[in-house]
Amino acid sequence: MIIKNGLVFHESGKFEKRDLYVEGDKIARTAQGETIDATGLYVIPGLTDLHFHGCVGYDFCDGTVEAINNMAEYELSQGITTICPASMTFSEERLNKIFAAAKEYKGETGAELVGINMEGPFISMEKKGAQNPEFIHKPDADMFYRLQEAAGGLVKLVDIAPEVDGAMECIEEINKDVRVSVAHTAADYDVAKKAFEKGARQVTHLYNGMNPFHHREPGVVGAACDNENVMVELIVDGIHSHPATVRTTFKMFGDDRIILISDSMMACGLEDGQYTLGGLDVTVRGNKATLTKEGNIAGSVTNLMNCVRCAVKKMDIPLESAIKCAAVNPAKAIGIYDRFGSLDTGKRANIVLLDKDLEVKYVIKDGKIV
Known part of the structure; x- marks a missing residue:
């Protein structure tokens, strides 16, 4: 899975516009497959x-x-x-x-x-x-x-x-x-x-x-x-x-x-x-x-x-x-925190996409849209 053009949360407390990759149930450095256009969306780790x-x-x-x-x-x-x-x-x-x-x-x-x-x-x-x-x-x-x-x-x-x-x-x-x-x-x-x-x-x-x-x-x-x-x-x-x-x-x-x-x-x-x-x-x-x-x-x-x-x-x-x-x-x-809580490479792909009103648009658990 590729989540493209989103405002991705970094554990330091900042958002940066970039792509996020998921391979299997983990955050990866690169990936192929389904693409989600996250333009204008916040991409955050699951709470x-x-x-x-x-x-x-x-x-x-x-x-x-x-x-x-x-x-x-x-x-x-x-x-x-x-x-x-x-x-x-x-x-x-x-x-x-x-x-x-x-x-x-x-x-x-x-x-x-x-x-x-x-x-x-x-x-x-x-x-x-x-x-x-x-x-x-x-x-x-x-x-x-x-x-x-x-x-x-x-x-x-x-x-x-x-x-x-x-x-x-x-x-x-x-x-x-x-x-x-x-x-x-x-x-x-x-x-x-x-x-x-x-x-x-x-x-x-x-x-x-x-x-x-x-x-x-x-x-x-x-x-x-x-x-x-x-x-x-x-x-x-x-x-x-x-x-x-x-x-x-x-x-x-x-x-x-x-x-x-x-x-x-x-x-x-x-x-x-x-x-x-x-x-x-x-x-x-x-x-x-x-x-x-x-x-x-x-x-x-x-x-x-x-x-x-x-x-x-x-x-x-x-x-x-x-x-x-x-x-x-x-x-x-x-x-x-070694497995959850951030979007670092190697951690479990638990990801939430929010719109500008902070409403949930996607919930991804273990790399799968739920």
Whole structure:
């Protein structure tokens, strides 16, 4: 396949007008065969969502191959070619079942399942958000390793509230085997700083599920900003963070350290109504999902490509930066950048073509138009 005359994204964060070649399922230096005229189109690597719970009526925590398959097909249709869905706070027995289903999943018609984001249960009761308090558990390395075995090694991220008893020891023990993200936490600056010193390298949905940045109490946000080894997730759906906050975050962290995520729940791709998340009832109206009982925001109802559009069209984030944060950075964060996340020669040919309005014109997965 030859994709001709497109504006091709380079991992450095620039677009350049050139041809892109695909041989088999890889990006190549040259090729023959089908030609796509990409004149006037942006040619970008497929996106990676490393934090979402569900879409089109299915949830990763359904714990079935069917659910993962339906989620993966929807995500691929939107230009998200690799997925790392997130679990919720459940019992070890339930998480074991969910992770075993992910291990069993061998789908070939949707986005590729490249990992699991273990968002619960090692979180703070004070900042539980939409997580079920019944199953919150102190950080436990042995429990993680049991679940990782059930998952066949698929767990790429583990979320931990560092102020909870046993958290620092757990971070220190597991950080060589999995990426630790500070999450759902009431930690202050010093505790968060210590967590990063112990090996935590990410912050889950920055600003949400933590104390706000304050000029005398900078908290997790300030500690993350001070540590150049730490990346931060950002939900850019127009609900979770004000446009000015998003712009400020890009100034604080730069586009090398921000990971755009959707944090979508099962209502993504569907109409308003009543849904569930982590066993809790959720009400969806417009672009907002809230816990029916408490009123807390309960994830988003948008996909990652829509987050890119929102960042660019409504928040004045450069397209180059948005693509970098939705394709390059998440792939680097979960250790798959050797195969995915850019259009370098030799990488998997997961490619999306967007028009000037950022609408999807082509999705190419493993070198085939889907």
